[in-house]
Amino acid sequence: xxxxxxxxxxxxxxxxxxxxxxxxxxxxxxxxxxxxxxxxxxxxxxxxxxxxxxxxxxxxxxxxxxxxxxxxxxxxxxxxxxxxxxxxxxxxxxxxxxxxxxxxxxxxxxxxxxxxxxxxxxxxxxxxxxxxxxxxxxxxxxxxxxxxxxxxxxxxxxxxxxxxxxxxx
Numbered sequence: 001x002x003x004x005x006x007x008x009x010x011x012x013x014x015x016x017x018x019x020x021x022x023x024x025x026x027x028x029x030x031x032x033x034x035x036x037x038x039x040x041x042x043x044x045x046x047x048x049x050x051x052x053x054x055x056x057x058x059x060x061x062x063x064x065x066x067x068x069x070x071x072x073x074x075x076x077x078x079x080x081x082x083x084x085x086x087x088x089x090x091x092x093x094x095x096x097x098x099x100x101x102x103x104x105x106x107x108x109x110x111x112x113x114x115x116x117x118x119x120x121x122x123x124x125x126x127x128x129x130x131x132x133x134x135x136x137x138x139x140x141x142x143x144x145x146x147x148x149x150x151x152x153x154x155x156x157x158x159x160x161x162x163x164x165x166x167x168x169x
Contacts, residue, residue: 002070003027007049007138008034008078008106009126011056014045016127016155020138021048023157028140030069034106034124035061035078054078054106066098070143072169075100079107079123088114088121095119101169102141102148111137113150113165120148120167127155135160 005028010017017039021031025048035054039046041061053061055078064077075098082091085108095103102120110132111125125137135154142149152163 002029002143004029004069004074004141004143005031005138006034006104006122006124006141007032007127008104008124009036009054009109009128010038011036011126011128012038013128014039014043017045017049019157020127024140030067032074032076032104034076034104036106050076052076052078055080064094066100072101072143072148073099074102074104076104079105084108084123088116091121092116092119095121111139111152111163113139113167115167115169118169120169122150124152 005024031049033049033051035052036056038056040059051061052065053063067074075095084091084105100119104122109126109129110123113122124139127136127138130136137152140151148167148169150165152160
């Protein structure tokens with residue numbers, strides 16, 4: 001069993017990213033930041049996060065990246081180059097091309113998760129400026145055999161139990 005933390009759109013927050021890292025460092029295998037940190041890649045607050053470049057970012061981040069955890073291939077991007085505020089179609093084409101099982105993205109600040117064509121698309125929302133809900137959210141995915149369990153947390157670390165979901169993948 002492996003756990004992956006996914007956060008996005010922190011827009012300049014530093015203490016909150018440090019708190020997240022300290023809170024979960026020992027219980028997750030990977031921490032992903034889906035862009036718009038507004039921090040330079042060299043900034044110590046970004047240590048430990050696998051990060052991509054958002055439309056509000058400068059510095060030396062990749063536009064997108066892939067990684068593998070527990071036999072699942074992750075495709076990570078901010079989403080602005082794939083018009084995710086309008087549709088997930090462009091991103092789903094790219095995910096298929098990349099052979100991704102799980103796609104992590106941000107940009108819209110809307111918390112959401114859905115399976116399209118056997119691939120999980122996850123937007124953890126925003127820990128600074130959420131849209132669609134009042135909670136400032138991030139997500140932890142638990143990868144267990146043929147399931148992915150999603151737990152949603154607010155910025156204080158409180159689990160939002162009514163948003164937990166299990167995907168067969």
